[in-house]
Amino acid sequence: MPFSLRADLRSFTVTLLLGLAAANLCIWLKTPLPWMIGPLFATAAARLANVDLVCPVQVREAGQWAIGTALGLYFTPLVLQVLASYVGFIALGVAFALMLGLACGWLLHRLSGVDQTTAFFAMAVGGASEMAAQGERHGAAVDRVAAAHSLRIMMVVAIIPFGFQFWGVHGLDPFVPGARVVDYGGLAALIAMTSVGALGLKRLNWPNAWVIGPLAIAIVLTAFRINLSALPEWMVHVGQLFIGISLGTRFTPEFLHTAPRYLASVGLCGLAALLLAAGFGFGLSWLSGIHPATAILATSPGGIAEMSLTAKTLQLGVPIVTAFHVTRMAVLVMAIGPLFRSIKYFRRRMKRG
Numbered sequence: 001m002p003f004s005l006r007a008d009l010r011s012f013t014v015t016l017l018l019g020l021a022a023a024n025l026c027i028w029l030k031t032p033l034p035w036m037i038g039p040l041f042a043t044a045a046a047r048l049a050n051v052d053l054v055c056p057v058q059v060r061e062a063g064q065w066a067i068g069t070a071l072g073l074y075f076t077p078l079v080l081q082v083l084a085s086y087v088g089f090i091a092l093g094v095a096f097a098l099m100l101g102l103a104c105g106w107l108l109h110r111l112s113g114v115d116q117t118t119a120f121f122a123m124a125v126g127g128a129s130e131m132a133a134q135g136e137r138h139g140a141a142v143d144r145v146a147a148a149h150s151l152r153i154m155m156v157v158a159i160i161p162f163g164f165q166f167w168g169v170h171g172l173d174p175f176v177p178g179a180r181v182v183d184y185g186g187l188a189a190l191i192a193m194t195s196v197g198a199l200g201l202k203r204l205n206w207p208n209a210w211v212i213g214p215l216a217i218a219i220v221l222t223a224f225r226i227n228l229s230a231l232p233e234w235m236v237h238v239g240q241l242f243i244g245i246s247l248g249t250r251f252t253p254e255f256l257h258t259a260p261r262y263l264a265s266v267g268l269c270g271l272a273a274l275l276l277a278a279g280f281g282f283g284l285s286w287l288s289g290i291h292p293a294t295a296i297l298a299t300s301p302g303g304i305a306e307m308s309l310t311a312k313t314l315q316l317g318v319p320i321v322t323a324f325h326v327t328r329m330a331v332l333v334m335a336i337g338p339l340f341r342s343i344k345y346f347r348r349r350m351k352r353g
Contacts, residue, residue, distance in 0.1 A: 008054055015053040018042050019245045023237075032161035033313050035240035036306070040157060043248030050253045053245075060246035061198070064210035066239025067305045069194045070231045070312065072218020073177040074319045080223055083323050089288045093299050093324050094331045096280050097125045098339065100301065101332075103276075104269045112265035114144060120340060122148035123269060125301045126332040130207045134336055144262060150250045151263065152270045156302035157247075159274060161310050169293040169316065179227035186228030193217050207333050211304055212326065236312075243305055273301045290320060298324035 019039030026034030047053055075083075104123035109116050121135030122145045135145040179186075198213030206212060221228065256263075281296035288295070294317030297307050304325040311321035 008056070011052050011054040012056065012059070014051075015043060015055055015245050015249065016241075018046060018053070019241050019248075023241060023244075032165045033157075033240065033310060035237045036244040036309060037157060037161065039241050039244030040154070040248045043245045044154065044251040047249055047251045048253060048256060053249050055242075055246045055249040059242050061210040063239040063242025063246060064208065064305055065194065065198060065214050066231065066235050067243065067309055068198075068211040068214035069190065069218050070177075070236050070239070071308050071318060071322050072194075072215045073179050073222055073227075073230065074322070075219040075222045076177075077223055077225070079319045083319060086288065086290070086320065086323070089284060089290070090324055090327050093280075093284065094328050096277075096299060097301070097328050097332065098335070100273055100276060100280075101125045102343075104273050107272065108148075108265055108269045111268060112259070112262045114141070114259075114262055114265075117340075118144050120343075121145045121336075122266065123273070124332065124336055125273070126329060126336065127207055127303060130333055131336070134333075134340075137337070138340055144259070146250075147255060147263065148266045150247070150255075151266050152273070152301060153247060153303055153306060155267070155270045156274065156300060157306050160297070160300060160302070160307075161314070164293060164310075164314055164316075167293070169314065177222075177230060179222070179230045181230055182232050183229040187231070190218070190221075190228045190231075193221070208304060208329065215322070215326070240309060243309070270301070277301055291317060293317075294320055297321045304329055 019042060022038035022042030023035045024038075026038035031037055043053055043055075101124040102120075105116075105120040108114065108123050109119035112119070114122075117138055118135065118140040121131050121138070121140045124131050124134075127149070131149060132142050132146045136142045194214035194217045196213075197217035198210045201209035201213040201216075277299050278296050281299045282292055284290065284299060285292040285295040290298070293314075294311065297311050297316060298321045300307055302310075302325075304322070307325055308318065308322045310316070311318045
């Protein structure tokens with residue numbers, strides 16, 4: 001939403017202040033990911049109470065840029081060598097994500113009675129905007145697809161970090177960023193180069209362009225040992241804040257009135273997806289030697305920014321989690337349409353037969 005009216009600026013100022021207050025409260029309470037979880041839950045609660053809050057798309061993109069750039073700085077030559085040994089496990093994780101989406105889509109259809117097309121795209125383990133757009137193309141109910149993904153991300157962000165805090169898992173990451181010192185001249189060059197990468201992908205209509213573009217540029221620079229600058233910690237915090245308020249403001253007063261049976265079914269399916277993904281993560285850990293917490297984050301049904309950010313904050317295999325989620329997102333965006341058409345074709349054949 002662009003700044004078109006003075007009212008937009010006032011509403012955004014209120015949104016930002018609420019997010020900052022919630023972040024500081026979470027810091028005081030010592031919650032995990034305070035700069036994202038606090039703003040997310042505070043703005044979501046306020047929006048459900050019909051408070052006029054807005055988060056322009058540029059703010060969300062700025063948050064994605066900060067996270068994408070910070071993650072890319074971990075991909076040193078040594079890390080890339082380690083990741084090369086995990087290619088088969090990453091492919092296995094992608095296959096699991098596709099099967100998980102199919103299983104949860106079937107379950108949502110059975111529990112809620114929603115049509116199969118909407119259920120399929122609502123439970124596909126991808127980004128909300130991409131799945132809503134793909135669903136609309138194939139005749140799904142876009143509002144219900146978007147509602148399902150918003151609720152799923154909310155559940156993942158709430159359950160996994162708090163679960164890890166209870167588990168006492170953090171600080172196990174052997175990987176460190178290539179650039180560890182802030183150099184403001186280098187930082188300016190890094191900002192310019194990564195922003196060009198984001199704008200280039202956005203022109204090509206790539207999903208998550210403001211995560212993937214900066215991530216790709218930062219990976220290339222780090223892989224070639226061009227360590228321009230680390231990101232100041234305050235930039236990473238602001239990025240988390242922006243992502244938190246952008247997720248929270250998706251919720252509207254109408255959200256609670258969106259077919260209670262459907263939302264309850266989405267919640268049950270989301271919980272089932274989390275449990276199944278956690279079980280798969282444990283199995284993958286046993287096969288690959290990846291730490292169980294890292295494997296669970298890598299295979300969880302969350303988004304790139306949220307799960308990679310959790311890995312960064314808790315220091316749990318940042319490049320591994322990022323590689324799993326980026327690969328899954330790329331494959332899913334390319335494969336979800338053909339997969340849906342194939343399933344639809346086989347259903348028609350079975351009915352005729």
